Amino acid sequence: MTNNNTTKLMNKASAHTIKKFELIEEYVKSWAQKLMLNDFCNTLVFIDCMCNSGIYINDETCLQTEGTPVRVAKVLLDVARTYPNKNIEIYLNDINALKVEEIKKHLPHDERNFHVITKVGDASEFLHTIGSQLYNAKFLHYFLFYDPYKAIIDWEALFPFFRNWGEVMINHIVSDPVRAITQVKRTVTKEKYENTYLEDFEKLVPYGSDKQAYEKRVKDIITTLKGNRKYYVAAFPFYNSQNSQVYSLLHCTSNEEGFKLYKKCAWKVFGGQSSTKHLHSNPDQLVMDFGVGTSGIISTQTDESCFTVRDIAKYLSREFAGCQDVPLDALWSHLDNHPVFPSDGFRKEIKAELKSMYNVKQRLEYNLTTGKKEYLFSFQNLD
Ligand SMILES: C[S@@+](CC[C@H](N)C(=O)[O-])C[C@H]1O[C@@H](n2cnc3c(N)ncnc32)[C@H](O)[C@@H]1O
Known part of the structure; x- marks a missing residue:
């Protein structure tokens, strides 16, 4: 039975949110299998720096459903058991202590080569701590999931993750600036957009409701941060039931196989199309x-x-x-x-x-x- 406190911590999950969970679960499953066969990887790390409470209520069915970190933890436990000579580490963080307490109840227990580490705190501080340790890490591959509610991207905290052996998944909430940019009055909100798009607020205002302009800006920033390496960024848009784009899930990697795999998983999860949009017009026309x-x-x-x-x-x-x-x-x-x-x-x-x-x-x-x-x-x- 779910108690009252747990219920309060369960957010509603709409259809597109559940597709997001499914896509990352599907991708991590295949990605981990590939890496476990690679002699240069003996430790695989999954990080969700804004992990939430682990469980949600499905908006349509009213049934409980697991969020990304719980799904991924279960998938990676299977991987750890299949490859006893490799190590799996899962780092989960959220600013809300109650959510972190809750998620612990839904995660699998640690095993010899499978460990979950939970933290309470600000995502940027958490990433600064982990990121600084990546430069000397050998035989380690990570997957970082950056999943805010708003258009907030702390590029400085993400920087080490673009420069080492691993992948970064960013949820870019493009609907946030599209809705608000022309009405912003507060300095703190202007700074939020400036930090996310690394551009003066005055130069962002003309972007208005042009989603592609914000998406291009984010891709341009990643291109600068990645350095000289060949790098691949794939972005898939997610639409709500009113057919409005809410966000894009950007997968960033220096590994071509990872890029191809993400595209394959996205099309599979979306059922043979490139987004969660409901197609009104007849594609056969x-x-x-x-x-x-x-x-x-x-x-x-x-x-x-x-x-x-x-x-x-x-x-x-x-x-x-x-x-x-x-x-x-x-x-x-x-x-x-x-x-x-x-x-x-x-x-x-x-x-x-x-x-x-x-x-x-x-x-x-x-x-x-x-x-x-x-x-x-x-x-x-x-x-
Ligand atoms: C979209 S939810 C994350 C969902 C989760 N990744 C999943 O797939 O199930 C965003 C979470 O970010 C947390 N959050 C908001 N601001 C934060 C911050 N500055 N640092 C860490 N977590 C934060 C919220 O408490 C919320 O649980």
């Missing part, structure tokens, strides 16, 4: 496409805030227009570096769409060097 070099061909509609598998096929049909005998692998590796489209997952659906919608022809050939059979694809010219 055919339209005349008058884009550059596509003079009036028949195609499907695209909603840039919520791509579907059809948009991936459309993109490939343009990228490979007129190309003959393209090996299947070349199609998938072309998607590796795409900011949103996954190169893994939904391959069967993409191929089917290419054939039915874009008249792409497939043929089977035996590769005499490898002795393997491979599928080759020929694309129509668009003119």
